[in-house]
Every structure is written in structure tokens, then in C-alpha cells.
Amino acid sequence: MPKNTSLYHQDVEWDHLWKDxxxxxxxxxxxxxxxxxxxxxxxxxxxxxxxDSLDLQSFEPGFMAAPFVGKPYFLKAEHLxxxxxxxxxxxxxxxxxxxxxxxxxxxxxxWVNASIQEIKTGNFQKVVLSRTDEEELNADYSxxxxxxxxxxxxxxxxxxAFYIPSLQQTWICATPEVLVSINEEGIFKTISLxxxxxxxxxxxxxxxxxxxxxxxxxIEEQAFVSRYIIECFKKIRLREYVEIGPKTIQAGNxxxxxxxxxxxxxxxxxxxxxxxxxxxxxxxxAVCGTPKEAAIDWIKQAEAHDREFYxxxxxxxxxNDAIYLFVNLRTVKIMRDSKGYLATYYAGCGITExxxxxxxxxxxxxxxxxxxxxxxx
Numbered sequence: 001m002p003k004n005t006s007l008y009h010q011d012v013e014w015d016h017l018w019k020d021x022x023x024x025x026x027x028x029x030x031x032x033x034x035x036x037x038x039x040x041x042x043x044x045x046x047x048x049x050x051x052d053s054l055d056l057q058s059f060e061p062g063f064m065a066a067p068f069v070g071k072p073y074f075l076k077a078e079h080l081x082x083x084x085x086x087x088x089x090x091x092x093x094x095x096x097x098x099x100x101x102x103x104x105x106x107x108x109x110x111w112v113n114a115s116i117q118e119i120k121t122g123n124f125q126k127v128v129l130s131r132t133d134e135e136e137l138n139a140d141y142s143x144x145x146x147x148x149x150x151x152x153x154x155x156x157x158x159x160x161a162f163y164i165p166s167l168q169q170t171w172i173c174a175t176p177e178v179l180v181s182i183n184e185e186g187i188f189k190t191i192s193l194x195x196x197x198x199x200x201x202x203x204x205x206x207x208x209x210x211x212x213x214x215x216x217x218x219i220e221e222q223a224f225v226s227r228y229i230i231e232c233f234k235k236i237r238l239r240e241y242v243e244i245g246p247k248t249i250q251a252g253n254x255x256x257x258x259x260x261x262x263x264x265x266x267x268x269x270x271x272x273x274x275x276x277x278x279x280x281x282x283x284x285x286a287v288c289g290t291p292k293e294a295a296i297d298w299i300k301q302a303e304a305h306d307r308e309f310y311x312x313x314x315x316x317x318x319x320n321d322a323i324y325l326f327v328n329l330r331t332v333k334i335m336r337d338s339k340g341y342l343a344t345y346y347a348g349c350g351i352t353e354x355x356x357x358x359x360x361x362x363x364x365x366x367x368x369x370x371x372x373x374x375x376x377x
Contacts, residue, residue, distance in 0.1 A: 014041060015144040017081070022163055027075045029063040030144065031160035031316060032085060032151045033324060039085050039151070040316065042077040047165045049074060056275040061318045064325060065162050065171070068283055068307040069296070073164055077319065088148045104131065105361055111302040112357040118298060119353045126224050127289035127298050129360075130348035132305050133368050137341040137375065143170055143334065149374050150174045154252045158326040160314055171309050173331040174370060176251035179281060179313045180274045184321040186266035188273050192229055192246070194222035194286050194350055195257035196363050199250055209248040212255050217354035222246060222257040224350075225286045229261055232280040240268060252330070252370050274323050278313075287311035287327060287348065308333065310346035330370045345371060 014030070018041075021028040027048035030041040042063055051074045053059075059074065066072030108131050115127050143161050150159045150172070157174040177193045195218035201207050226246070233241060245259030265273050288311075289295025310333075315325040333344040347367035349360045 014081070014083075015142055017041060017043070018144050018163075022165070025165040027073075027162070027164050029065075029075050029160065029162035030147055031063070031158065031314075032147075034156050034158055037084055038082060039147075040319070041081045042075060043079040044075040045078055046076070048076075054275045054279045055272070056278065056317055056323055057271050059317050061316075063162065063315070064317050065164070065309060065314045065328075066282070066312040067309050068287070068311045072313075074317075075162065075164075080319075085148060085151050088145065088152060104133075107304075108361055108364070109357045112351055112355060112360050115298065115302065115351040116353060116355055116357075119351070124294040124298065125290045126221065126285065126350055126352050127295045127302075128285075128287050128311075128348050128350050129299070129302055130305075130307060130310065130346055131303075131364055133345040133347075133372070135343045135345070135372070135375075136337075136339055137334070137343050139340045141334075141341050143172065146172060146375055150371070153374060154370075156249075157251060157330070158315065158324070160326075162314065168335060169308075170334040171314075171328070171331060172334065172371070173314065173326075173328050174252065175314075175326045175329040175331070176249070176256065177286070177327040177329055179284070179315075179325045179327050180278050181315075181324045182265060182274045182322060186264065186271070188263040188265050188277070190229060190261050190277060190281065192222060192225040192259040192261075192286070193249075193256050194225045195219065196349070196366070197255050198366055199253050199255055207255065209250050209255060212248040214248075214257060215354075217352055218257065219246075220354070221350045221352055222259070224290045224352075225284060226259050228285040228290065228292075229281070232277060233261075235280060236276060238263065238268075238270075238273075240264070254366060254370070274325075278325065282313060283311060284327070286350070287329075289350070307346065311348065330367060332371050332375065343375060 021043050027044040032039045050071045061077040063075040064072050147161050154174040157176050159174045161172040163170045178191045180190050182188045242262040246257045249258045309328050312328045313325045314328050317323050345368045347364040349363040
């Protein structure tokens with residue numbers, strides 16, 4: 001079992017733990033579950049390892065991080081620390097959209113238009129395209145401090161950061177999307193999350209979730225994801241599930257459509273369900289498209305960048321008899337460069353036959369701003 005301690009309560013001490021782990025080529029992860037006041041940090045002095053297994057119930061306590069395509073990394077909870085999240089001052093900088101004539105935007109609009117034509121010809125029904133945005137960070141950048149800012153600004157999100165020494169990368173996210181979870185009572189959950197609009201309407205007022213209005217395109221986009229989850233249930237002949245939604249939820253500066261699915265694994269004597277559903281779900285149509293194989297093939301053509309851990313999944317495994325894996329969205333990759341640190345932001349949008357390319361670009365702008373407006377100060 002991991003070594004536990006509650007001695008580390010102050011931001012400076014956790015920041016020291018993070019930097020010390022990096023200096024000794026250890027893997028490290030820190031996270032906060034949605035609506036929680038507590039944070040956890042684990043250290044794997046062996047640097048983590050790639051695993052072939054998705055038999056989640058057999059794993060030691062630890063943290064998983066999987067790429068969009070490829071095998072997941074597992075970080076063993078060799079050392080585990082828990083504490084309350086300290087209060088920090090949130091200083092947010094407004095981030096403005098990129099200029100309309102930028103080459104990055106022109107390229108993105110080209111591929112959105114091309115995707116719409118592919119959909120109209122019947123090659124696939126939906127595809128999710130992503131793009132990146134880069135920015136140099138201040139020399140005094142701190143992963144732990146940024147993590148704590150995100151925890152305060154996005155209390156309903158899963159906030160995490162992890163570092164894998166073999167890759168020399170730190171990834172940070174504030175994601176609203178559960179991929180698979182199971183709590184100590186054996187209740188399994190997954191969600192269908194799609195459709196995006198700003199929480200601020202055209203009049204500059206905040207839109208309450210219950211007052212949100214959705215277009216046919218956004219409703220259909222979310223329905224694709226819901227149907228995909230139900231198809232996965234059918235593949236394993238699982239009929240005993242509860243469906244809740246769709247309903248509008250707020251995730252930071254954005255609103256989404258969400259449907260939740262629950263299964264009582266104890267009553268069904270089905271503890272293997274999280275691992276089985278993980279293998280079936282990932283990557284979901286919410287991050288690639290429908291049908292999955294055709295969408296992934298198109299993504300490989302359309303995206304010049306490697307998604308790496310963007311739209312993969314992250315989260316703690318078998319700590320306190322629970323598993324919480326989230327889709328790695330609203331994410332940024334941090335790497336050292338000659339000037340200090342370079343941040344690469346990732347954002348995507350679902351393309352259907354009814355998509356408006358300009359609005360899809362604006363959606364990726366809003367998603368990048370989720371982290372930019374906090375990290376860029």
C-alpha cells in the first residue's frame with residue numbers, strides 16, 4: 001500500500017514535492033475530484049510504466065494517463081499525500097480570440113469545410129477536429145500554483161496535473177467529462193457530454209443552465225454520443241442501467257448538454273464493468289466521431305499535430321475502493337524550451353452536416369480560453 005501522510009499542507013511544500021520529483025526523474029500526479037475540498041498527490045519513483053491491461057480491478061492504487069490512441073501509462077501510488085486545498089488569490093487575465101486572418105484559423109476552416117463535405121457524401125456522420133495554440137509562460141510558472149487556481153475557478157471540474165519523466169511533459173486539465181467511474185458502493189457511471197455554448201450570451205449576460213437554448217446541430221451532436229454509449233451496453237448485453245438527461249450543465253465559462261448513465265455493479269455482480277466499458281468507450285464519439293474508425297482515419301489526415309494525451313483519459317485508480325477516469329479535455333501541455341516554458345493548449349469541436357465553420361472556430365477559442373485566461377498572467 002502507498003505511504004500516506006498529511007504533513008504537507010502548504011502550497012510551498014507541495015510545490016517543493018513536485019519540483020523534487022521532477023529532479024529525481026520520478027513520475028508525479030496531483031488531482032482534485034469535482035466538488036471536493038481535498039487534493040491528492042502521488043509519486044512513483046520508478047517513473048511510471050506503460051500497461052497492456054485494462055483490468056482495472058486488478059490494479060494497485062495509482063493514477064492512469066492514456067493518450068488519444070495508444071496504451072495507457074500507470075503511475076503507482078508509491079507515496080501518497082492528501083490535504084485540504086489552500087486558498088489562493090485568483091488573478092484572471094482576459095484572453096482575446098486570434099485574428100481572423102491567421103494561418104491557423106484559415107487551415108482549421110479549410111478542414112471543417114472538407115469534413116462537412118465528407119459527411120454529406122456519407123463517409124461518416126460526425127467527426128471531432130482539434131487544434132492547438134501555443135504560448136510562452138512566465139519564468140516563475142508553478143504547476144502546483146496553477147493547479148490550485150484551477151481548483152478555485154472550476155469547482156465542478158476534475159482538475160489534475162501529471163508529469164512523466166520519460167516524456168519530459170507536464171499535462172494539466174480542468175475537465176467536466178467522466179469517462180468511467182465506480183464508487184465505493186459499486187455504482188458505475190459514464191456520461192454523454194457534447195454541444196457547447198458560452199455562458200455569456202450576446203447581451204453580455206450570464207445564461208443560467210435552465211435557460212439555455214440549443215440548436216438542432218448541438219442536440220444531434222450530443223445524441224450521437226448517447227447512442228454510442230447505449231450501443232456499448234448492448235454489446236455486453238447490459239440492460240440494467242439508469243439514464244438521466246439530457247440536461248444543460250455549466251463547466252467554467254461554457255455550457256454543455258449532458259446525459260448520465262448509472263449501473264449498480266454490486267447488484268449485478270459485475271465488478272469488471274469499468275474496465276470492459278473503458279475498452280469499448282475510448283475514444284468516445286465525443287472526441288473522435290461516428291463511426292469511430294472512419295472518423296479516426298479522417299482525423300489523421302486533417303490534424304497536423306499529434307494529440308498525445310489530449311482527448312485521452314486521466315484519473316486515480318483503486319484509491320479508497322473507487323475509480324475515477326475522466327476524458328482529458330480543457331488541457332494544456334507544458335514543456336521546457338530555450339526561453340523557459342512553452343504551453344500548448346488543445347481544443348476540439350464536433351463537426352456535423354449542419355456545422356457553421358466560423359462558429360466551430362469560435363468554439364475552439366472558448367475552450368482554449370478556459371485555461372489561457374488563468375495561466376496567461
